[in-house]
Amino acid sequence: MTDRPIPDDDWRTIVANVPIPSVDLVVRHDGGVVLGRRENAPARGEWFVPGGRVRKGERLADAVHRIAEAELGVDVRIEDRLGAYEHLYDESEVPDVDSKHYLAVGFVVRPVSDAFAPDAQHSALRLVEPPFPDLHPYVEAYLRDA
Template identity: 65%
Template sequence: MSDLRNQTDEQNTRIPDDEWETIVANVPLVSVDLVIRHKGGVLLGLRENEPARGEWFVPGGTVFKNETLTDAVHRVADEELGVDVSIESRLGTFQHFYDTSEVEGVDSKHYLATAFEVTLDNEHVTMDTQHSQLKVFEPPYEGLHPYVKRYLDALD
């Protein structure tokens, strides 16, 4: 998921590390996740950052203040994959609890993630640094992170 700490707001200012630590330590993060239907399966990325480092996971990111969920979906698709997407459906809002965090001194992370089923508007996908690989997974979906499996169950 995109790290809001590295993003900028309308005034083009970065959230200072100590404030980001306070947010992650005390507040659930509102985010969007993209369940990308592609070539008979679902496109997942191998995560390079916490939480869920080393897991095949859907692209996603934190929603900015004053940003709609659908605007966040399009921004995340552009930032993480270099493409736009078409939203097919809203799968619902899911709670994710992690026992890890990228923030030193904070040992957990909590997301309220709204998942969207999407399709790619073109085939020219480029990875960001959060993923080391992209791969299409086809049914039956086995060995995936439990939160990804919940999304895939919601597709049916």
């Protein structure tokens, strides 16, 4: 697996031209689901499931654990694989690239501890319980399927 950063010019080319493989995590905890308020585009300001891109040579399950550690500060136990989701945004974090396309695989997970610590991509974490409040449509799709 490669974990070296993608140079900015290469990342711009990727975002402008191809879908990005990723994993998203429905984190079940204490009768609800853990969401993070996004600090970066796309979906800045939205309460969203943790997730991120899959690195070359990285297995999906390994990406799930890496992203849980990075974005939540905890390891997780994978309970279910929801399948593939297509996320299309009309914005991106890349200058002069006005859209972003993810091919995300959703996973249902449970944390192995309660010591959550959000990363810089999230201004806060919160637990939402059913009936779920109005959320981003992509989050609603995960919760409906989970």
